[in-house]
Amino acid sequence: MENIVFLNGDFCKAEDAKISIFDRGFIFGDGIYEVVPVLKGKVIDKAPFYERFEASLKKISLTSPFCRAELDAILDTLIAKNDVVEGGIYMQVTRGVAPREFYFPENTPATFMAYTFKKNIIDNPLATTGVKVASCEDIRWKRRDIKSISLLGQVLAKEEVHQKGVYEGWMVEDGMVTEGTSSAAFIIKDGVIITRPLSNAILPSIRRKLLLEYTKAHNIKVEERLFSIEEALKADEAFMASATTFVLPIIEIDGKPIGSGKPGPMVQKLREMYIEAALKEASESK
Known part of the structure; x- marks a missing residue:
């Protein structure tokens, strides 16, 4: 976390940023958030980032206090003030400060913060070694398509798999993998990428969206369907994708190796494909 943050219209030192204990984000988890990657000092994946951000706001009847142009300026200023070349930005909007009542308060300004x-995204050593995953029960609410700040289900799942000494958890519901605790989940079999179709059961991952676009452009076959841990264990390769890891190979699930137990060639190709597109966007960004 860097020193200069943005809160409700002002740039200030992190230690000086204060939010009321009556903020609905603190009381109810009433808000949404986003994480966007930064490469070469530029925000990337900007269009799908704003698309999902605005969709989450709309789904909970909340309005951003800033338009896209204003947000661009805020994010660019944050990057410059903190001298970020590679990393990310976290931003959050809540329904603001109001007496503790469950219904929406009227005429209450939203709280907006970002840091x-x-x-190290590009030269992440985990891309070379691969990561281990453990399965866990998906206990989350039914609107996982909303990027809600209410993340207790993910926190509990993360801690469960952390205690098992692995990098990520794959959440399972009704015998099928939904997604990672903080990433999208994929397996590869016979050259075909398999990933769960979009619905309220999972977050509409930006990395998933872009990867599917890239695979289509390169004539790589994709099947959007459910899959189980048992099927994943029989896969040739597996991988996860998220904002600040891009694509990472998964070499083990629940203590059992995937394929050769080492990062496979197709995942490496997908990572290279994603990085190439990301670096190009960063270079062309004004």
Whole structure:
């Protein structure tokens, strides 16, 4: 986390940023958030980022206090003030400060905050070694398509798999994998990428969206359907995708190797494909 943050119209030091204990984000988890990657000091994946951000706001009847042009300026300023070359930005909108009543308060300004963080995305050593995953029960609510700040289900799942010494968890509901605790989930069999179709059961992952576009352009076959842990264990390769990891190979699930137990060639190709497109967007960004 970097030192200069943005809160309700002002840039300030992180230690000086204060939010009321009556903010509905604190009381109810009444808000949404986004994470967007930064490469070469530029926000990337900007169009799908704004699309999902605005969709989540609309689904909970909340309006952003800033338009896209204003948000562009805020994010660019945050990047510059914190000297971020590679990493990401976290931003959050809540329904604001009001007496504790469950119904929506009237004429209450939203709370908006954002901060940057530095992270090695391109040369992530985990892309070379691969990561291990453990399965866990999906106990979340039924509107996972909303990027809600209410993440207790994911927190509990993350802690469960952390105690098992693995990098990520794959959540399972009715015998089928939904998604990772903070990533999209994919398996590969006979050259075909398999991933769960979009619905209220999963978050509309931006990395998923872009990867499917890239695979279509390269004539790589994709099947959008449900799959189980048992099927994943028989896959040739598996991988996860998220905002600040892009594509990472999964080499083990529940202590059992996937394929050769090492990062496979197709996942490496997909990662290279994604990085190439991301670097191009960063270079062309004004």
